[in-house]
Amino acid sequence: MKTTPAPRSKLTGKQFDLIAKALADPRRMALLEVIAGEEECACQTLRKEFPVSKATISFHIKELVRAGLVEARRDGQFLQCEVRRDVLQAYSAELLRRTSGK
Amino acid sequence: MKTTPAPRSKLTGKQFDLIAKALADPRRMALLEVIAGEEECACQTLRKEFPVSKATISFHIKELVRAGLVEARRDGQFLQCEVRRDVLQAYSAELLRRTSGK
DNA sequence: TCGAGAGTTCAACGGTTATCGAACCATCGT
DNA sequence: ACGATGGTTCGATAACCGTTGAACTCTCGA
Helix, strand or coil, X not given: CCCCCCCCCCCCHHHHHHHHHHHHCHHHHHHHHHHHHCCCEEXXXXXXXXXXXXXXXXXXXXXXXXXXXXXXXXXXXEEEEEECHHHHHHHHHHHHHHCCCC | CCCCXXXXXXXXXXXXXXXXXXXXXXXXXXXXXXXXXXXXXEHHHHHHHCXXXXXHHHHHHHHHHHHCCEEEEEECCEEEEEECHHHHHHHHHHHHHHCCCC
């Protein structure tokens, strides 16, 4: 069992911005919460929880992956999504650091 | 010297969304960082740091206040801005809590 | 091989938002 | 009272973004 697959991420300025934008949309945030709830989560599962089209789900997942908040890998016809808690942690830390006033 | 003016804030769902949106714009985030840097910060100071109009500064400050991230009070003709670190802290905690997967 | 289901891509639309100049209000010094 | 300075408000504009249906690809099972 791999407990720490985390590549010890240090956020770049660009990634910080991407994450902030990814978290800004309530729907996307809600998707992230559902993904965080399940261990392994296919897009199809998300589809059942929200009244949105496949296209929209796909779009949001892509944004979350682009920000590094979610890791997705193909499993046959499914796309398994997993939340990157270490990245969330890094973002949170960086946010507080930037506003700590030196 | 008042060290803890913080009203022990517990975030509502709406405020959580407002904060996320407020943090999403890089310019606004940069403004917040400058405000966090100084103890007392007038809008005029911010004007010098960024190539934007007064109107834009005013707009962003209003958004930050609306989100609860900044507290502003009039001091004569100036508007003194102060960062609410407790709210940042609360947002950060809530973000991690929501993605902790129960 | 064929059809069904899972996801992606694309063009288009509608709503949000960041930005500005200009006009405005408020406060301070002279 | 007046001018200068700090901020606000108000259209207007341009860019961005969330959403969709439709057309497409890929994989699985019958």
